[in-house]
Amino acid sequence: MSVKSCLPRLLASKALLTFCLLGLMPSSPVQAEFNLPSLGDTSAGIMSREQEYQLGRAWLGMLRGAVATKDDPLLKDYVERHVYQLAETSQLVDRRLAFVVVDSPQLNAFAAPGGIVGINGGLFLHAHTEGEFASVMAHELAHLSQRHFSRNLEQQQRMRVPLMTAMLASIVIAAAGGGDAGFAALASTQAAAIQEQRRFSRQNEQEADRIGIQNLYQAGYDPRAMPDMFERLARNSRFDRTPPEFLLTHPVTQSRISDSRNRAEQLARNNGRRDSQEYQMLRARVQLRYETNPGVAIRRFQAQLDEHEGEHAPARYGLTLAKMRASQFDEAEQALQPLLAQHGDVLIVRLAEVELLRLQGRSSAALAIVDQLLENRPDNYPLMQSKIDLLLHEQRYAEAERLSDRLASQRSDDPDFWYMAAEIRGLAENITGLHMARAEYFMLAGDLDQADEQLKLAHRRVSDNFVMRSRVEARQEHLARLREVLKSF
Numbered sequence: 071m072s073v074k075s076c077l078p079r080l081l082a083s084k085a086l087l088t089f090c091l092l093g094l095m096p097s098s099p100v101q102a103e104f105n106l107p108s109l110g111d112t113s114a115g116i117m118s119r120e121q122e123y124q125l126g127r128a129w130l131g132m133l134r135g136a137v138a139t140k141d142d143p144l145l146k147d148y149v150e151r152h153v154y155q156l157a158e159t160s161q162l163v164d165r166r167l168a169f170v171v172v173d174s175p176q177l178n179a180f181a182a183p184g185g186i187v188g189i190n191g192g193l194f195l196h197a198h199t200e201g202e203f204a205s206v207m208a209h210e211l212a213h214l215s216q217r218h219f220s221r222n223l224e225q226q227q228r229m230r231v232p233l234m235t236a237m238l239a240s241i242v243i244a245a246a247g248g249g250d251a252g253f254a255a256l257a258s259t260q261a262a263a264i265q266e267q268r269r270f271s272r273q274n275e276q277e278a279d280r281i282g283i284q285n286l287y288q289a290g291y292d293p294r295a296m297p298d299m300f301e302r303l304a305r306n307s308r309f310d311r312t313p314p315e316f317l318l319t320h321p322v323t324q325s326r327i328s329d330s331r332n333r334a335e336q337l338a339r340n341n342g343r344r345d346s347q348e349y350q351m352l353r354a355r356v357q358l359r360y361e362t363n364p365g366v367a368i369r370r371f372q373a374q375l376d377e378h379e380g381e382h383a384p385a386r387y388g389l390t391l392a393k394m395r396a397s398q399f400d401e402a403e404q405a406l407q408p409l410l411a412q413h414g415d416v417l418i419v420r421l422a423e424v425e426l427l428r429l430q431g432r433s434s435a436a437l438a439i440v441d442q443l444l445e446n447r448p449d450n451y452p453l454m455q456s457k458i459d460l461l462l463h464e465q466r467y468a469e470a471e472r473l474s475d476r477l478a479s480q481r482s483d484d485p486d487f488w489y490m491a492a493e494i495r496g497l498a499e500n501i502t503g504l505h506m507a508r509a510e511y512f513m514l515a516g517d518l519d520q521a522d523e524q525l526k527l528a529h530r531r532v533s534d535n536f537v538m539r540s541r542v543e544a545r546q547e548h549l550a551r552l553r554e555v556l557k558s559f
């Protein structure tokens with residue numbers, strides 16, 4: 071869907087209903103029976119938490135339909151783990167979080183009601199340390215814990231839901247990188263109103279900084295990472311004619327820098343975490359992703375490695391990946407060996423080894439390593455995904471299907487997962503399962519009609535199987551109930 075077409079569609083009230091419906095899915099398709107949450111007291115000045123949750127989740131489907139997201143298990147796993155970790159020491163009450171990693175090198179991060187935390191791949195490029203990355207995440211979590219979205223709307227008594235939707239739509243446009251072009255598609259007055267609404271007040275931003283830095287400290291990070299990040303952004307954007315989205319919504323002023331610097335100095339202690347090797351390796355991974363020419367990346371990682379006389383694990387990791395991308399497998403192996411010798415216990419390093427073996431056509435050797443690693447971490451998502459990929463590569467579809475069914479319990483909110491599950495079930499000739507997986511995918515990716523169609527196809531195939539038929543019908547009933555609930559919006 072083009073960015074230009076999605077916003078007007080969203081703003082039309084009929085479309086809004088369709089789109090809101092999507093967010094009401096229960097978190098797991100196996101929990102067919104669930105109590106629909108109350109929509110809360112709409113007469114209250116503030117939107118209820120449950121309304122916020124439902125609207126946010128509905129919006130998430132639309133966002134996913136409008137932007138390219140990154141399907142990199144290592145990256146997704148890292149973001150999810152670290153944000154949950156920060157949430158533990160945050161003021162967030164409702165910790166049902168959902169994540170989106172947008173595939174864009176531009177700097178951006180955002181939070182939306184319903185516990186949605188979004189980042190662009192570009193955040194890894196601009197945040198030079200894990201502490202800086204965490205400071206942006208802590209700031210966004212503070213917007214959620216202080217419920218800034220609905221507080222903003224409190225002042226706008228009328229049209230709360232449409233206004234919120236318009237604010238959310240503007241985030242989609244920004245996240246899709248459509249920026250100005252997207253806005254131009256709208257009447258200029260409307261665009262201006264939305265743009266205005268998207269920005270939290272200065273007071274909200276100050277509060278998010280203050281609470282975020284406290285959270286950063288309580289999570290064990292050196293709080294000085296926040297002013298460091300602000301200073302870098304201010305320096306980098308000085309000559310920027312079109313600053314990245316994040317800076318439009320979060321202008322970095324001198325007073326903002328000094329406020330956070332003062333607070334950080336008061337909190338700072340000597341043992342606060344600043345960075346991690348894992349973060350730097352993921353950063354190398356993202357850098358490579360946005361490098362158009364692997365030759366350039368090879369030279370850059372090599373230079374970085376030379377600078378440290380060969381002793382720089384993230385540069386060596388980046389070099390290995392870059393050589394793999396350039397199909398120089400022997401050289402990739404040479405680059406990887408010292409890394410394996412020193413960091414053979416690091417999962418991300420071992421998965422590079424696995425990937426290299428696969429590219430060299432040695433998938434049974436790769437599988438043996440993954441199996442061994444799974445012994446100690448049987449539920450690790452990147453490892454399970456890696457094993458599924460290898461089984462598919464070896465055309466062992468039935469085993470791949472069994473493993474992906476196990477993964478379903480922890481990735482049921484992840485459209486990438488359902489997309490893959492549908493493929494696997496198709497290859498394993500489980501056609502009913504294929505339609506069920508597609509239905510889940512379409513529900514999460516914002517296309518309810520298609521989801522409905524897939525459930526009908528599944529139903530036709532299971533008419534004489536009581537258990538399966540009940541399962542499909544439970545999902546269909548669920549959809550029907552959701553349509554009813556939506557009428558109250």
Ligand SMILES: [Zn+2]
Pocket residue numbers: 209213270275278319320
């Ligand atoms: Zn903010």
